[in-house]
Amino acid sequence: MDPRTGMPRVGMVGGGQLARMTHQSAIALxxxxxxxxxxxxxxxxxxxxxxxxxxxxDLDALTRFAEGCDVVTFDHEHVPTEHIRSLVAAGHAVHPGADALQYAQDKALMRHRLAASGLPVPPHRVLEPDSDLVAAAIDFGATHGWPVVVKTARGGYDGRGVWVLDDVPAVEAVAAELNGHLLLESFVVMKRELAAVVARSPFGQAAAWPVVETVQTDGICVEVIAPAPGLDPDVAAKASELALRIAGELGVVGVLAVELFETEVSADAPDGLLINELAMRPHNSGHWSMDGAVTSQFEQHLRAVLDYPLGRTDALAPFTVMGNVLGGPDSGPGSEVGMDERVHHLAARFPQVKIHLYGKAFRPGRKLGHVNVLGSDLPELRRIATLSASWLGTGIWDDGYEIHTGAAVPEPVDRSGTASASDQRMPDPTTRVS
Ligand SMILES: Nc1ncnc2c1ncn2[C@@H]1O[C@H](COP(=O)(O)OP(=O)(O)OP(=O)(O)O)[C@@H](O)[C@H]1O
Ligand SMILES: [Mg+2]
Structure with missing residues (x-):
């Protein structure tokens, strides 16, 4: 309890963007x-x-932190489960608990657990530590075909820790640097990637957002479309049911994101769905809900860990498109345009775009923020989200838009006449930025 307000105090371990956005929702509550x-x-x-x-x-740091918190939750999955168990043994409420979180921490454990429940996962094999990766991959490839996907069981993110290997020489090339706990997996031929995001409270109430499509480039999520366009309603219902079932069976409290592959129907995938991985916290595939749903995933996570009744998850528009802002190269074209100036120009060009920046130091490829845009014209929403996210990340309009005239560069620009409407709308930033 916060003595200043008489309101509960939620503690979040990890100071990343998920905690930053959860704080926004905490304020409103x-x-x-x-x-x-x-x-x-x-x-x-x-x-x-x-x-x-x-x-x-650091267990001491965690214990000090938990004192005075009504409940402790997480912005990432890197807290050792033995520390979580120690906190619980000391009387602290921690959600999600270690029994659930272990499956978001360890992909081998997760595959094993979900397969044991008869849930659809790609064919896989968990390797013993120090086993011969090349021999195991040859054997696995002979049974399940190539490419073979190698994953580190723990610690991967944004595609780090995932290798798609086409043949034996490709395995040999990486085998020396791959050690620790690994798993092999079939390369899934998929129609696209989906995510089913749900929340569950200790009381057992659960709520599911519309199933979304996620678009990855080089293993990093770049775009999310809510709801997944053209998804068969039966498949959508199956995806939500899967996620709700996992939340219930594993005893998840808080937000659960289930990353899915949409495939042809097969023996492995009777509903045309295979489970990729789980996250037990607000997740990139739910960022659209900040502007596009009645209740955002951040507010819902707080409601769930506090055992409040959950909020409605309905979408507010036919489509919401989320574009991730990834840092571009730190030198070369665009890099001289600072973030403040990028925001200024984006606001002028696309006033309908909702901007969410994380206050992070710039680094190429780093997730610096995201944008959301809502409406019904999906191709146009995707165009605007992609252009906007790329502009914020790189300082370059990919369509050649000219920031001082508002004209697309390939088209002839008449600079002789009176100022255009866009000139009047947007002052020359060089007069504003020192
Ligand atoms: N078995 C597979 N077959 C085909 N593609 C795969 C397979 N496993 C992973 N991928 C691709 O690699 C991406 C990253 O894989 P995965 O989600 O396991 O890794 P991660 O680095 O933990 O990701 P995250 O950032 O979501 O935590 C997936 O989104 C998918 O595009
Ligand atoms: Mg993933």
């Missing part, structure tokens, strides 16, 4: 999120007054 952050310049630490600096690997 009359709360102030407490954050355990490894640094004072992490995304959430920049905006939340109630920050403790400390490591999520």
């Amino acid at each position: 009359g709360q102030s999120l407490r954050v355990l952050s490894i640094g004072a310049d992490e995304s959430a630490a920049l905006v939340t007054p109630d920050v403790e600096i400390g490591s999520h690997l």
Whole structure:
């Protein structure tokens, strides 16, 4: 309980963008999120007054942090389960609990557990530590075909920790640098990737957002379309049922994102769905809900861990498109346009776009923020989201839009006449930025 307000105090371990956006929802619920952050310049630490600096690997730091929190939850899955169990043994409420979270931490454990429940997962084989990867891949490929996908069981994100290997020489080329706990998996020939995001409370109430399509480039999510366009309603219902069933069976409390592959119907995938992985926290595939749903995934996560009744998950528009802002190269064209200037120009060109920036230091390829745009004309929404996200990440309009005239570069620009409407709308940024 926060003595200043009489409202519950939720503590979130990890100071990244998920904590930053959860804090936004905490404010609306009359709360102030407490954050355990490894640094004072992490995304959430920049905006939340109630920050403790400390490591999520340090049990003393976690214990101090948990004192005075009504419930502890997570912005990532890297807290060791034995620490979570220690916190619970000391009387702290922690959601999701270690029994559930282990399956979001370890892909081998997750595959094993879901397969044991008869849930649809790709053919896979978990390797013993120090086993011969090349021999195992040859054997696996002979049974399941090539390419063979190799994954690290723990610690992967944004495609790091996933290798799609076409043949034996490709396995030999990476085998030396791959060690630790690995699993082999069939390369799934898919129609597209989907995500079913749900939330579950300790009381057992659950709620599902519309199933979304996620678009990955080089293993990183770049775009999410809510709802997944043209998805067979029966498949959508099956995807939501899968996610709700997993949430119930694993005892998840909070948001659960189930990443899915949409495939042809087969013996492995009787509903045309295979489960890729699980996240037990707000997830990139749910960012659209901040602007596109009655209840955002961040508010819902708070409601769930506090055992409040859950909010409605209906979409507010026929489509919401989310575009991830990924940092572009740190030199070359566009890099001289600062973020403040990028926001200024985006606001002028596309006033309908909702901007969410994470306050992160620039690094090429890093997720710096996202944009959401709502409406009914899906191709146009996708065009605007993609252009906007890329502009914020790189300082370049990919369609050649000319920022000072509002004209597309390939078209002839008449600079001789009076100022155009777009000139009047948007002052020359060089007069504004020192
Ligand atoms: N078995 C597979 N067959 C085909 N493509 C795959 C397979 N496994 C993973 N991929 C591709 O690689 C991407 C990243 O894989 P995965 O989600 O397992 O890794 P991750 O790095 O943990 O991702 P995240 O950032 O979502 O945590 C997937 O979104 C998918 O595009
Ligand atoms: Mg993934």
